[in-house]
Amino acid sequence: MRLHHITWKNIKMHPAKVALLVAGLAVGVAVIVGLYTVSKAMHMDLQDKIDEYGANMVITPKSESLPLTYAGVTVGGLQYGSQLLTEKDLEKIRTIKNSANVKLVSPKLLGIVEVNGSKMMLAGVRFKDELELKKWWEIKQGSRPANDREILLGGKASRKLGAGAGDSLNISGEKFRVAGVLGQVGTEEDDLIFIGIKQAQTILERPGEVSFVEVSAWCKDCPIDDIVEQIKWKLPGAKVAAVRQAAETRDAVIGQFSLFSLILSVTMGVVAALIVFTNTLSAVRERRREIGVFRAVGYRQSHIALIVLLESATVGLIAGVSGYLAGFLAAGYIAPVATGMDVGVVFDPIVPAVAIGGVVLISLLASLYPATVAARLDPSEALNSMI
Amino acid sequence: MSLVIANRVCKYYGNDEATRVHALWHVDFTISPGEYIAVMGPSGSGKSTLLAILGAMNPPSEGSLLVDGIDVYALSQEKRADFRREYLGFVFQQPQLIPYLTSLENVMLPLVVSDVKDKKGLAAQMLEKVGLGDKAKRLPSELSGGEQSRVAIARAIVNDPPMLLADEPVGSLDSKTGSEILNLFQALHADGQTIIMVTHNPDSIRDTGRLIRLKDGVIVSDAATEEVLFAASDVVGTGEPKHSLAHD
Known part of the structure; x- marks a missing residue:
C-alpha cells in the first residue's frame, strides 16, 4: 500500500460526493471543450469555404x-x-x-x-x-x-x-x-x-x-x-x-465567437477552482480526526499535503477525461445546430491534453491552501478531537 | 538506562502569569524499558496533556522530554513525525480506524511512509498476533468494537515501537471485551513492550507495574501498582482495589 492507495480508497468510499464534484468540474470542461471544438470547426469550415470560393x-x-x-x-x-x-x-x-x-x-x-x-x-x-x-x-x-x-x-x-x-x-x-x-x-x-x-x-x-x-x-x-x-x-x-473580403467578414464573426468562448472558458476555470477549493477545504475540516491519526502514526506534513493534492488531482483527472469526452461528443451534435453551419468536428490530440492537464492543474492549484491547512493541522488538536 | 526522562515538564495556557492555566506543573519522572505504567487521575488532572507531550504532539511550555536520549521537542515538526513513527505506538479511547481501509490496510498505515519492505506481511503478522488473522479484508464497519480495538493495537505495534501510549483503551468497551484487550496489553508487556496507559478505571491497572497519579497537573504519587493497591485495600481490609482510587 502506498499513499495513492489511501487517496483512491477514500475516493471510492465517497462515490456520491466525488461524483458531484467530478460532475461540476466535468460540465465546465465539457463546455470549454465544446466551445473550443465548435469554434475550431467553424474556422476550418471557413477555410474550406475560402478554398471553395476559388482563387x-x-x-x-x-x-x-x-x-x-x-x-x-x-x-x-x-x-x-x-x-x-x-x-x-x-x-x-x-x-x-x-x-x-x-x-x-x-x-x-x-x-x-x-x-x-x-x-x-x-x-x-x-x-x-x-x-x-x-x-x-x-x-x-x-x-x-x-x-x-x-x-x-x-x-x-x-x-x-x-x-x-x-x-x-x-x-x-x-x-x-x-x-x-x-x-x-x-x-x-x-x-x-x-x-x-x-x-x-x-x-x-x-x-x-x-x-x-x-x-x-x-x-x-x-x-x-x-x-x-x-x-x-x-x-x-x-x-x-x-480576394478575401467575404471571408474576412465571416472570420471576424468567428473571431467574436472565439473571444466569447475564451471569456466563458476563463470564467468556468475560475468557477471550477472555487468549487475545488471549497470542497477540498470542507473535506479537510471534516477529516481532522483522520488527519490526526495519520500525524499520530508518523506521517509528515508533506505526506498529508500529498494525500490531499493527490485526491484533487485524481478528481481533476476523472473530470477532465469525462468532461472532454462529453464536450467533444456534444460539439459534434451541437455545432451544426448552434452555428447554422454544416461543420464537422475533428479530433485534435492537443485539446484533450490541454483540457485534462488544465483541469488537473486548476484542481491542484485550488487545493494548495486546503492541503497546507491539512498539513499544518496540529497533531495534538487532532488528538484532542479524538478523545 | 532510562527510556524516557521527563524533566520539570510544565504545560500552561495563556501568556499572562496571573490568569495562566496550568495543565502540568513541574512533572519529573523516568521510564525504564519494559515498564507497564498506568497514569491515573480525575478529569482535568493533566493525564491527556501528559500523554500528548509523551506522544511528541504537544510541546511543553517548560522543561524537556528525552526519549532514548533524544530531546524530542528540539526536533523539527517533520523530524518529530519521524520520531513518532519510529518510537511510538498510539492506542486511543476510540479505535480511530480509517473507515475506508480494511483491517490489514489500517494496520499497514504507519508502514506506508516507512522503509519497511514486506509491509503487507508484517501487517498480517500483527493481525495474527491480536487474533484477527482471518479478518484482514474486513472494513472497520464490519468489525465489533473489541475487534476494532485489536486492529488499533496491531496498528500501534506494527512498527515495533519502543513505547506504546494508550489513552483509555478500554473506556468504550464492555467489561468482557475490555478484559480481553487488557490481556492483550499484558501479553505485549510480557514480550518486553513498554506501555504507558492513561486511565481512570481502576480495573484497567491490574497488570501494570507502576502507577503515576496526577491531580491538578501535579504528580501526587508514583509507586508500584501493587503497593498502591495493597495500601488501598488495606484501609478496609478487603484486599480489593477501591474505586475511589480514580477520583481522589
Missing part, C-alpha cells in the same frame, strides 16, 4: 490608366504602359518562399472571336485547374473536355449560339466540339466560350500570352499578405490582389 489572389498585368473626361462628360479611358503576362511568369509563382501554400495557378487568356457570325468572348483556360478552382461550376449538359479540340460553353453563350453538348463550332476557322454546357451562375462566365489556353493563344495569335492568373492558396493559417508580397516581388510587372 484568393488575382494577378493582372500592371498598367496605368488615364480617365478621359471633360466638364463632367466621360469620353472613355485609356490604358497604357501595360506589361504582358506570359506563361513563363507562372513558373516564377512556384518559386516564392511560401510556394508550399500555393495550391493552384490558373492562367486565362481572353479575347474576342467570331463564332457563327456572332462576336463572342473566348477564355483560354487549363481545364484541369479551372474545374478544380471553380467548384461551383456545374456541367449541365455533356461532360468535361477530354482533349484540346473540345470546349465548354457558358449557359448564355450556349443559348446565343444555339449549340449544345456534342455540337461542333467553328471558331475563327477552326472546328471544335462542344463537350459540355455549364449551368448559369449569374456572372460574366455565362457568356464565355472556354477553350484550352494553347488553342486560344493560337486562335488569338498571342502565343505564350496570359491575360490574368487566378491563384488559390491553402489558407489554413497561410500568410496571404506575405504570399501577395512575394508574388509581387517575383513579378514586378504584375498587379497582385487578394
Whole structure:
C-alpha cells in the first residue's frame, strides 16, 4: 500500500460526493471543450469555404490608366504602359518562399472571336485547374473536355449560339466540339466560350500570352499578405490582389465567437477552482480526526499535503477525461445546430491534453491552501478531537 | 538506562502569569524499558496533556522530554513525525480506524511512509498476533468494537515501537471485551513492550507495574501498582482495589 492507495480508497468510499464534484468540474470542461471544438470547426469550415470560393489572389498585368473626361462628360479611358503576362511568369509563382501554400495557378487568356457570325468572348483556360478552382461550376449538359479540340460553353453563350453538348463550332476557322454546357451562375462566365489556353493563344495569335492568373492558396493559417508580397516581388510587372473580403467578414464573426468562448472558458476555470477549493477545504475540516491519526502514526506534513493534492488531482483527472469526452461528443451534435453551419468536428490530440492537464492543474492549484491547512493541522488538536 | 526522562515538564495556557492555566506543573519522572505504567487521575488532572507531550504532539511550555536520549521537542515538526513513527505506538479511547481501509490496510498505515519492505506481511503478522488473522479484508464497519480495538493495537505495534501510549483503551468497551484487550496489553508487556496507559478505571491497572497519579497537573504519587493497591485495600481490609482510587 502506498499513499495513492489511501487517496483512491477514500475516493471510492465517497462515490456520491466525488461524483458531484467530478460532475461540476466535468460540465465546465465539457463546455470549454465544446466551445473550443465548435469554434475550431467553424474556422476550418471557413477555410474550406475560402478554398471553395476559388482563387484568393488575382494577378493582372500592371498598367496605368488615364480617365478621359471633360466638364463632367466621360469620353472613355485609356490604358497604357501595360506589361504582358506570359506563361513563363507562372513558373516564377512556384518559386516564392511560401510556394508550399500555393495550391493552384490558373492562367486565362481572353479575347474576342467570331463564332457563327456572332462576336463572342473566348477564355483560354487549363481545364484541369479551372474545374478544380471553380467548384461551383456545374456541367449541365455533356461532360468535361477530354482533349484540346473540345470546349465548354457558358449557359448564355450556349443559348446565343444555339449549340449544345456534342455540337461542333467553328471558331475563327477552326472546328471544335462542344463537350459540355455549364449551368448559369449569374456572372460574366455565362457568356464565355472556354477553350484550352494553347488553342486560344493560337486562335488569338498571342502565343505564350496570359491575360490574368487566378491563384488559390491553402489558407489554413497561410500568410496571404506575405504570399501577395512575394508574388509581387517575383513579378514586378504584375498587379497582385487578394480576394478575401467575404471571408474576412465571416472570420471576424468567428473571431467574436472565439473571444466569447475564451471569456466563458476563463470564467468556468475560475468557477471550477472555487468549487475545488471549497470542497477540498470542507473535506479537510471534516477529516481532522483522520488527519490526526495519520500525524499520530508518523506521517509528515508533506505526506498529508500529498494525500490531499493527490485526491484533487485524481478528481481533476476523472473530470477532465469525462468532461472532454462529453464536450467533444456534444460539439459534434451541437455545432451544426448552434452555428447554422454544416461543420464537422475533428479530433485534435492537443485539446484533450490541454483540457485534462488544465483541469488537473486548476484542481491542484485550488487545493494548495486546503492541503497546507491539512498539513499544518496540529497533531495534538487532532488528538484532542479524538478523545 | 532510562527510556524516557521527563524533566520539570510544565504545560500552561495563556501568556499572562496571573490568569495562566496550568495543565502540568513541574512533572519529573523516568521510564525504564519494559515498564507497564498506568497514569491515573480525575478529569482535568493533566493525564491527556501528559500523554500528548509523551506522544511528541504537544510541546511543553517548560522543561524537556528525552526519549532514548533524544530531546524530542528540539526536533523539527517533520523530524518529530519521524520520531513518532519510529518510537511510538498510539492506542486511543476510540479505535480511530480509517473507515475506508480494511483491517490489514489500517494496520499497514504507519508502514506506508516507512522503509519497511514486506509491509503487507508484517501487517498480517500483527493481525495474527491480536487474533484477527482471518479478518484482514474486513472494513472497520464490519468489525465489533473489541475487534476494532485489536486492529488499533496491531496498528500501534506494527512498527515495533519502543513505547506504546494508550489513552483509555478500554473506556468504550464492555467489561468482557475490555478484559480481553487488557490481556492483550499484558501479553505485549510480557514480550518486553513498554506501555504507558492513561486511565481512570481502576480495573484497567491490574497488570501494570507502576502507577503515576496526577491531580491538578501535579504528580501526587508514583509507586508500584501493587503497593498502591495493597495500601488501598488495606484501609478496609478487603484486599480489593477501591474505586475511589480514580477520583481522589
